[in-house]
Amino acid sequence: MTRRTDLALEARELFAASTGEKTALEGVKATDSEREGFPVTTVEVLDETGAKAIGKPVGKYVTLTLTGIENRLPQDFDRAARAVGSLLRELLPGEKTAPVLVAGLGNRDITPDCIGPGAVKYTFVTRHLVKEMPDQFGTLRPVSAVAAGVTGSTGVESGELLRGVVEKVSPACVIAADALASRSLSRVCTTVQIADSGIVPGSGVGNSRAEISRATLGVPVIAVGVPTIVDAATLASDVAAEAGQADLEPEALRTAAKGLLVTPRDIDAQVAALSRVVGLGISLALQDLELDDLTALLS
16 A cells, blocks of 8 residues: 555555455445446445555545546537536535535645646636625525645645635535546546545645545535646556566655656646636536536636
C-alpha cells in the first residue's frame, strides 16, 4: 500500500495484487455499470475490515472512466457532464429543495491543483436568487459556493473555513471538488471519482490537511475529484515492474524522487476542460435543468 493513490478503485486493485487474492475482498463490494456510454465502477467499503484492507473510509466510491474524452469533441464533454451529474445526484441526501454548499478545494495558482476552484466557476449559484426573488427563482435549489484556497496563501485550513461557512448557511450537505492523485498515468485526467465519505485534501501527495467529512462539518460531505498527477516514485515502481523488476518498491525510490510529481504536458487545457465537466455536472445534479439551459444561465 506504499503506492500513492486517492482512487478507491486503484486501492482495491493494489490490495488484490499484493495479496494474490482471486476471490471477493471481505468488506468490499465492487460492481460495474455504464452511464452515458462511459464505464462506471462502484466500490463500496462496507465495514472496518474493508476500510483497513484498502485504506479508504467506509462509504461508496463511484469511478467514472471518461473513455474517448482525449479526442476533445464537444459532445463527449457534454456526455461526461451529464454522467457526472446523474451519478452525483444518486448520492445526494435529503430533499431536492435542500440547500447545498459547493466547496472548490485546491490552489488556483498551481495548474494541476485547481480543479476545485475551476469547478466553482461552472457552478450555478442560486442561494441569493432564491432568497431575494422567490417568485422568480423559488423553484431552484439554494446553492452557495466557495473556493477555499490553501493554508499557504490564506493562513486558514480549508476545513476551518468550511466549518464557519456551514454554520452560517446551514446546508443539507457539502459537495467538495478537488484534484486527486492516481497511481496510473492512464487514469490521469480521464477519471472522475465521486465518494460519499468526505475527503482529506493533499493526502495523495503526502501533504494531508484537515479531514473534510460529516464528522468534522456536521453534515454529509460528497467528494468529487479528478486525478491530475502521479507520484513519481509510484510511477517508476510500476514501470520497473513492467520491465521485470517487480521487487522494486516505491519506498526504495522515494528518496531520489522526493516531492516529484508527474503530470501531462497539456495539463492546463485538460484541467480547464475537466473543471467545466465537474462544475456543470455538479450543477446538473443540483437543479432540474437541461445542459443547454444551464450553460445559457451561466453565460
